Amino acid sequence: MYENKKLGFMFVLPFFLGVLLFKLFPFVMSFALSFTHYDIISPPEYIGLENYRELSEDPLFRKSLGVTLMFVALTVPLRLAFALMIAQVLNFRLRGIDFFRSAYYLPSILGGSIAVSVLWRYLFSRNGLINIVLMKLGMEPIAWLADEDYALWTIVLLNVWQFGSAMVIFLAALQNVPTSLYEAAAIDGATKFQMFFKITVPLITPVIFFNLVMQTVHAFQEFNGPYMVTEGGPLHSTYLLSLYIYDQSFRFFNLGYGSALSWVMFFLVVSLSLVAFWSSKYWVFYSGEKEKAR
Amino acid sequence: MSAVLQERLPVSDVESRRTRRREQLSAVVRYTILIAVGLLMLYPLIWLVGASFKSNAEIFTEIGFWPSHFSLQAYAKGWKTSTEYTFATYFLNSFAIIIPRIAVTVVSCVLVAYAFARFDFWGKKVLFGVMVASMMLPHIILRVPQYLMFKEFGWLDTYLPLIVPSAFATDTFFVFLLVQFLRGIPRDMEEAALIDGCNALQLLWHILVPLLKPAIISVVVFQFIWTMNDFMGPLIYLSSVENYPVSLALKMSIGATEEVEWASVIAISVVALLPSVLIFFMAQRHFIEGATSSGIKG
Numbered sequence: 346m347y348e349n350k351k352l353g354f355m356f357v358l359p360f361f362l363g364v365l366l367f368k369l370f371p372f373v374m375s376f377a378l379s380f381t382h383y384d385i386i387s388p389p390e391y392i393g394l395e396n397y398r399e400l401s402e403d404p405l406f407r408k409s410l411g412v413t414l415m416f417v418a419l420t421v422p423l424r425l426a427f428a429l430m431i432a433q434v435l436n437f438r439l440r441g442i443d444f445f446r447s448a449y450y451l452p453s454i455l456g457g458s459i460a461v462s463v464l465w466r467y468l469f470s471r472n473g474l475i476n477i478v479l480m481k482l483g484m485e486p487i488a489w490l491a492d493e494d495y496a497l498w499t500i501v502l503l504n505v506w507q508f509g510s511a512m513v514i515f516l517a518a519l520q521n522v523p524t525s526l527y528e529a530a531a532i533d534g535a536t537k538f539q540m541f542f543k544i545t546v547p548l549i550t551p552v553i554f555f556n557l558v559m560q561t562v563h564a565f566q567e568f569n570g571p572y573m574v575t576e577g578g579p580l581h582s583t584y585l586l587s588l589y590i591y592d593q594s595f596r597f598f599n600l601g602y603g604s605a606l607s608w609v610m611f612f613l614v615v616s617l618s619l620v621a622f623w624s625s626k627y628w629v630f631y632s633g634e635k636e637k638a639r
Numbered sequence: 640m641s642a643v644l645q646e647r648l649p650v651s652d653v654e655s656r657r658t659r660r661r662e663q664l665s666a667v668v669r670y671t672i673l674i675a676v677g678l679l680m681l682y683p684l685i686w687l688v689g690a691s692f693k694s695n696a697e698i699f700t701e702i703g704f705w706p707s708h709f710s711l712q713a714y715a716k717g718w719k720t721s722t723e724y725t726f727a728t729y730f731l732n733s734f735a736i737i738i739p740r741i742a743v744t745v746v747s748c749v750l751v752a753y754a755f756a757r758f759d760f761w762g763k764k765v766l767f768g769v770m771v772a773s774m775m776l777p778h779i780i781l782r783v784p785q786y787l788m789f790k791e792f793g794w795l796d797t798y799l800p801l802i803v804p805s806a807f808a809t810d811t812f813f814v815f816l817l818v819q820f821l822r823g824i825p826r827d828m829e830e831a832a833l834i835d836g837c838n839a840l841q842l843l844w845h846i847l848v849p850l851l852k853p854a855i856i857s858v859v860v861f862q863f864i865w866t867m868n869d870f871m872g873p874l875i876y877l878s879s880v881e882n883y884p885v886s887l888a889l890k891m892s893i894g895a896t897e898e899v900e901w902a903s904v905i906a907i908s909v910v911a912l913l914p915s916v917l918i919f920f921m922a923q924r925h926f927i928e929g930a931t932s933s934g935i936k937g
Contacts, residue, residue, distance in 0.1 A: 352839055353758025357766065360751040360814065363807025364766075368773055371784035378783060385787075434672050437665075445673050447923045452680055454919055458868040459886040460908035463893060464687050467901055472699040474686060481702065506680065558775065566779050569870050573890065587779055594783050595875055607780035614777050 378604040385598050396605035405581065406589065406606070413586040413610075416497060417564045420504045425556055428511035433541070435512070436519040446516070453509030462503075462573035466490070469499045469574070490575055493582040500570045500583050511556045518552035519545065550629040558621050565614050586610050684912075691906040698901055714910070717903030720892060722880055726907060729888040736798045736873075736884055737866045743806035744813060744862050745855060751808040752817030753843050757829075770811045786875055800876045801869070805862075813858045820854035821847070856925040864915045885911045 354361075379396055383389035400406050435446055455461050468474045469489035476486035489495045526544050535543070546553075568587045571577055577584040586606065594603030689704035691713055697706060718726045754760070755767055789800040808814050828846050837845070848855070870886045877883060883891070889911055892904050 349758065349839070350760045353754045353760035353763070356750045356754035356758065356839075357760065357763075359747050359806070360754075360770070360808040361766065363747075363804065363809040364769055364773065367785065367804045367807060367809050368776070368781065371781040371788065372776075374784035374787075375780050431676065434669050437669055439666055439669060439673075443924070445677060447920065448677050448681060450923075451684070451916070451919065454864055455684070455868075455912055455915055457865075458912065458915070459870050459889045460911040463889060463904055463908050464683060466893070467698075467905065468683060474683070474702060477700065477702050562775050562777060566777050568779075569868075572870075573893075590779055590782075591871070595786070600783050600787070604780075604783050607777075607783070610777055611780045614775075618775060 375604045375607060378601055379608050380605075381601040383600040385600060389601065392601070396602050399602070400605060400609065405584070406609075408581050409584045409586050409589045410609075412497065412582065412584055413565065416501060416567065416583075416585060417561060419497075419501045420564045420567075421557065421560045423501070423505045424508045424560055425511055425553070427505060428508040428556070429515050429553075431508070432512045432515035432519055433545070435516055446513075450509035450513060453507040453512075456503065456507035457569055459569060459573060462569050465499065465503050465570070466574045491579055493580050496575050496579055496582045499574060500567070503570045503574065504564065504567060511560060514552055514556055515549065518549040522548050547630055551631055554621065554625050554629045558618055561617055561621075562614055565610060687905060687912075688909055691902075691909045693902065695900070695902040698905070713902035713906035716900070717892070717907035718910075720888065722888075722891070724881060726885070726888065726910065728881065729883055729885045732882060733867060733884040733886075736801050737863055739798075740802045740805050740866055741859055741862050743802065744808075744810055745858055747806055747808040748810065748813040748817055748858060749843070749848070749851065749855065751814050752821055753847065755814070755818045756821035757826075770814060773811050774815060782871075782875065789876065795876060796878045796882060797876075798882075801866075801872050810862070813861070816857060817851065817854050820851060824850050853925040856922050860918055860922045863918050867911075867915050 378389065380391060380393055381389035382392050382395070431449055435442060435449070439445075452461075470476075471486065471488060471491070473489075475489065479486055487495060489499050522545060526548075527540055530540050530544060566587055567585060568591065571583045571585050571588055572591075575583040577588045586609070590603050590606045590610065593599045593606055686702075686704055689706055690698050692709045692711070693701070693706040693713075694710060695713075701707075720726060755763070755770075785800070789795060792799075794800050794803075824847070829842055832842055832846055868886065869884075870890070873884050873887050874890075877887065880891075889904075889907060892907060893899055
């Protein structure tokens with residue numbers, strides 16, 4: 346039965362077709378479209394590297410690229426740091442721990458929704474809850490969403506708030522660290538701090554690596570937050586690449602230019618992933634077969 | 640021998656008492672951190688519920704959760720919307736996408752995961768690699784060609800673009816989750832059933848599906864919430880207001896005007912979050928088990 350190759354292929358057939366039709370074909374087509382001018386009304390017209398040349402001179406693209414890199418560089422490390430910190434606190438036998446695990450996970454579950462973006466938009470509005478709190482504390486209110494210097498931070502905060510998905514994975518990894526190692530270290534007089542950096546961190550590097558790559562891919566694609574909360578503004582200070590791709594492709598119907606933009610994003614994500622994979626040789630440690638299976 | 644024991648007993652007693660005290664202290668510290676950070680994180684959501692019963696004026700002055708007097712006006716007003724449809728329509732639309740999508744996702748992903756975890760076939764390694772790679776692919780780059788494809792099929796302004804791809808197990812995260820889960824299930828029972836003359840589908844249905852329950856519940860919950868939260872998909876594919884799901888309708892209620900009717904927008908946001916919160920808490924035990932045992936992210 347298990348060696349029945351035809352049967353196995355039959356079961357995997359939907360996925361095979363799905364990948365061809367809904368992933369591979371659009372993937373290739375998007376690359377091809379990036380060399381065309383296409384406005385959906387008249388047929389696509391081949392223009393070679395013109396879109397990419399135009400990109401290199403497009404100030405809005407440059408702005409949006411900078412904003413995106415800034416956003417990713419702020420969000421991913423903060424999110425991972427919080428996730429690991431809280432996972433560490435949650436990795437303990439306490440009464441009611443299950444409740445806390447769910448509670449911390451909830452923002453990640455709901456955070457991507459439009460309803461939460463609406464809430465965020467209110468929270469940081471001129472008369473919103475955050476400013477009411479600031480004023481009660483005797484401070485000046487801040488124009489969070491209207492000030493170029495603060496707007497991106499509200500989007501970063503919205504994303505860091507959703508650290509729960511990374512936290513759950515860290516938690517699973519922490520539970521696999523053998524307690525005997527900590528007991529041995531305690532006998533040798535190691536402090537909690539030393540245990541964390543000398544035992545915990547090295548043993549969970551494969552999971553740190555996994556979270557790092559996945560969170561980076563996700564951060565690059567963040568859309569709902571900036572689209573709803575700040576609408577890319579003020580002065581394009583939260584205009585992430587995903588918004589620019591959406592605007593070019595589906596508002597202005599510059600499908601060729603939009604495709605070129607999305608290929609720039611693809612190139613960025615792939616190069617960053619490659620750097621991560623390359624660097625992983627130096628800092629990711631696989632301790633046994635079990636870890637390797639990941 | 641017994642003299643030695645008697646001598647040592649009090650010492651170990653002191654020691655165990657000391658460790659117990661240390662553990663208690665550590666528990667207090669942990670609880671304090673957990674409650675403080677938890678409150679900070681959840682307060683916006685909790686406040687949202689309280690605010691939905693407040694008047695428009697009170698929302699902008701009070702940081703407290705409790706409204707000075709309860710009013711359901713915001714709900715009534717928000718539910719009615721400024722369009723010719725009420726939120727009842729938008730909720731039904733959301734469910735008309737979510738329910739079929741979950742059904743086709745579960746069936747296709749379980750079958751494909753079964754193939755990957757239990758069968759050998761030509762090209763398996765490559766295909767598995769494609770699956771893992773496609774989890775890391777920024778899907779936004781597929782949007783334009785997919786849009787053109789669905790336009791060609793005549794599927795624009797229908798729910799088909801939002802449902803049909805899932806029938807082909809293209810939500811690879813779920814396949815991966817199920818494969819990881821299946822790998823952890825020992826094969827003894829299947830081998831016994833095989834000897835008893837079960838065929839591959841009977842094996843899957845009678846033996847594996849019951850064992851896969853926590854993982855399948857995770858798939859259902861994730862897919863429910865992700866589809867409920869999905870905004871870009873409907874935004875691109877749906878054009879008539881009568882087809883809008885909740886996410887698009889909410890965006891519409893914020894509207895283009897400067898003056899946002901916050902009280903009713905907040906009330907409807909609460910209602911919009913309710914199904915996801917309910918299904919999350921109903922399933923959370925299996926759900927977190929399913930998500931963590933796969934060792935991957937949500």
